[in-house]
Amino acid sequence: MCGIVGYVGRPKSLEVLLGGLRRLEYRGYDSAGVAIITEEGDLVTRKRAGKLAVLVDDLAAEALTDGSTGIGHTRWATHGGPTDGNAHPHLSRDGKLALIHNGIIENFAELKAELLADGYTFESETDTEVAAKLLGREYEAGGGLAAALGRVVVRLEGAFTLLALHRDEPLVVVGARRNSPLVIGLGEGENFLGSDVAAFVEHTQRAVAIGQDQIVTITPDTVTVTDFFGTEVQPTEFQVSWDASAAEKGGWSSFMAKEISEQPEAVANTLRTRIHDDHVVLPDLAGLEESLVGIDRIVIIACGTASYAGMLGKYALEKWARIPVEVQLSHEFRYSEPVLSPTTLVVSISQSGETMDTLMAVKYAIEAGAKTLSICNTQGATIARESDAVIYTHAGPEVAVASTKAFVAQIAALYLFGLHLAEVRGTLSPEATKEALDELSSIPEKLEQVLLTKERIQELAKWMSDSRAVLFLGRHVGYPVALEGALKLKELAYIHAEGFAAGELKHGPIALIEPGQPVFVVVPSPRDPNSLHAKVVSNIQEIRARGARILAIAEQGDASVLPFADEVIPIPLAGALFEPLLAVVPLQIFAMELATAKGLDVDQPRNLAKSVTVE
Numbered sequence: 001m002c003g004i005v006g007y008v009g010r011p012k013s014l015e016v017l018l019g020g021l022r023r024l025e026y027r028g029y030d031s032a033g034v035a036i037i038t039e040e041g042d043l044v045t046r047k048r049a050g051k052l053a054v055l056v057d058d059l060a061a062e063a064l065t066d067g068s069t070g071i072g073h074t075r076w077a078t079h080g081g082p083t084d085g086n087a088h089p090h091l092s093r094d095g096k097l098a099l100i101h102n103g104i105i106e107n108f109a110e111l112k113a114e115l116l117a118d119g120y121t122f123e124s125e126t127d128t129e130v131a132a133k134l135l136g137r138e139y140e141a142g143g144g145l146a147a148a149l150g151r152v153v154v155r156l157e158g159a160f161t162l163l164a165l166h167r168d169e170p171l172v173v174v175g176a177r178r179n180s181p182l183v184i185g186l187g188e189g190e191n192f193l194g195s196d197v198a199a200f201v202e203h204t205q206r207a208v209a210i211g212q213d214q215i216v217t218i219t220p221d222t223v224t225v226t227d228f229f230g231t232e233v234q235p236t237e238f239q240v241s242w243d244a245s246a247a248e249k250g251g252w253s254s255f256m257a258k259e260i261s262e263q264p265e266a267v268a269n270t271l272r273t274r275i276h277d278d279h280v281v282l283p284d285l286a287g288l289e290e291s292l293v294g295i296d297r298i299v300i301i302a303c304g305t306a307s308y309a310g311m312l313g314k315y316a317l318e319k320w321a322r323i324p325v326e327v328q329l330s331h332e333f334r335y336s337e338p339v340l341s342p343t344t345l346v347v348s349i350s351q352s353g354e355t356m357d358t359l360m361a362v363k364y365a366i367e368a369g370a371k372t373l374s375i376c377n378t379q380g381a382t383i384a385r386e387s388d389a390v391i392y393t394h395a396g397p398e399v400a401v402a403s404t405k406a407f408v409a410q411i412a413a414l415y416l417f418g419l420h421l422a423e424v425r426g427t428l429s430p431e432a433t434k435e436a437l438d439e440l441s442s443i444p445e446k447l448e449q450v451l452l453t454k455e456r457i458q459e460l461a462k463w464m465s466d467s468r469a470v471l472f473l474g475r476h477v478g479y480p481v482a483l484e485g486a487l488k489l490k491e492l493a494y495i496h497a498e499g500f501a502a503g504e505l506k507h508g509p510i511a512l513i514e515p516g517q518p519v520f521v522v523v524p525s526p527r528d529p530n531s532l533h534a535k536v537v538s539n540i541q542e543i544r545a546r547g548a549r550i551l552a553i554a555e556q557g558d559a560s561v562l563p564f565a566d567e568v569i570p571i572p573l574a575g576a577l578f579e580p581l582l583a584v585v586p587l588q589i590f591a592m593e594l595a596t597a598k599g600l601d602v603d604q605p606r607n608l609a610k611s612v613t614v615e
């Protein structure tokens with residue numbers, strides 16, 4: 001949601017801002033704009049509703065004077081529709097100051113009333129324009145831009161990242177953040193700001209994450225970070241572990257196709273250096289290691305796809321570490337008055353590390369005295385910084401809005417943690433640990449094999465492109481896979497899709513089955529010791545008897561489903577807990593191919609944002 005770029009350096013702002021906004025497009029947006037201080041000292045802006053290409057075409061038709069200082073924004077509409085007028089930047093009353101914003105200013109109505117009473121008028125419906133006008137008024141009171149920003153942000157409630165520039169301070173961009181992301185990029189004679197490192201990674205891999213309630217001032221040669229009251233703080237620099245090419249499509253038809261294909265590598269990179277001599281080695285847990293022995297309960301919090309990874313984590317942690325685990329959606333968690341104590345470990349899972357619902361849930365857990373661990377894919381992200389410890393997934397940048405490679409990497413990280421906790425608690429024999437680690441280590445190679453089914457699934461998806469509804473069934477670890485398969489299809493192909501626990505079928509959902517209804521079934525291995533396989537095969541027969549078209553995802557060589565399935569997509573042999581890492585891939589490919597067959601944009605589905613930074 002909302003992409004933010006700031007730049008100070010050489011007279012090439014426009015190129016830097018548009019390049020940065022292009023790399024932030026994946027976050028999801030519906031309008032775009034820039035503000036630049038020209039070499040002559042004028043403040044010029046341009047903003048347009050629609051995709052970045054609309055703004056680029058507009059700039060080609062009528063050039064904007066370039067300069068050495070600029071800010072750029074892609075807006076995901078909250079207050080007011082996606083129009084030119086509501087797009088950012090917004091200006092101060094005297095037109096000398098421009099401001100962009102990500103987040104929601106919850107008390108904007110009250111502040112707007114104050115400004116209206118003071119004779120101010122507004123051109124947009126946004127909360128952002130209120131912040132711009134307020135900042136303009138504070139600037140007039142003196143002390144410079146950073147000090148004025150400090151006086152404004154202490155009055156704002158809600159979540160925000162703000163960037164501003166003023167024509168009277170031509171080589172300065174200031175920024176502030178609360179519960180919303182902002183990262184600094186350090187260059188030579190130039191500095192950058194961005195919602196995430198993608199905004200500037202083509203220029204520099206040296207980055208600094210800005211902490212909660214902090215203000216940053218960048219000039220071509222200096223970076224100053226303070227708290228909201230002007231006291232200087234020393235932020236820590238980090239090196240971005242991927243380069244600009246990792247965030248490029250590199251010949252693939254879509255980022256999603258590329259990211260699905262990168263799953264073997266995403267899992268391998270997440271495991272790399274963390275398995276030694278049949279033990280899990282997680283120096284990442286340094287901040288938590290001593291507390292782990294005393295933990296008596298785990299609550300996993302996450303949203304969407306990440307919550308399905310959490311459900312799989314529950315099966316693994318309970319089996320291996322014999323500890324009670326519950327999984328809650330982050331946005332439900334804190335309103336349920338959860339019972340938390342210093343012996344509760346709250347594990348948050350978030351690809352972006354910026355999901356507002358999950359961030360707020362983590363903060364709630366911290367305030368309640370629980371220990372916190374995050375599983376996160378984005379270095380320096382807010383959730384990671386707030387938690388006692390973080391296990392980074394090393395999936396690389398995930399650009400397509402729908403999560404794929406981050407999901408399998410999250411499962412791998414949770415399994416590593418589960419095996420480590422089992423060792424700490426002495427609940428798993430060395431032989432069983434070794435067997436599980438061998439299974440985990442073999443997943444990248446098996447994922448390569450699953451990817452070979454792509455063409456067959458493509459045919460199936462084309463053939464099914466006019467489906468009105470698709471159902472997904474699974475039991476035990478197959479259930480979160482069914483939920484994920486349904487979510488992928490909904491968000492990419494805009495088809496009604498539901499995932500069910502197969503055992504629940506007879507308790508209601510079987511009424512949906514009518515002749516021709518397509519149903520994907522995640523079939524457990526026939527080697528499963530809990531005889532789940534037989535139960536799922538019975539479920540298949542029940543729905544087939546009512547006319548369902550069965551699309552089974554089953555272990556290679558499982559002949560038992562052949563007589564009842566219209567299509568069988570084989571996956572390699574794996575232990576029960578590890579099957580989901582493989583079974584989910586055909587469902588990801590199916591959703592992507594079906595959306596493609598319908599002519600839809602698989603990287604940026606309608607209404608969705610990659611990083612959901614509002615509650």
Ligand code: F6R
Nearest residue numbers: 304305306350351352355402403
């Ligand atoms: C679905 C998807 C979302 C995210 C969810 C959480 O494909 O991507 O459901 O999983 O919005 O996002 P993160 O992991 O960034 O917290």
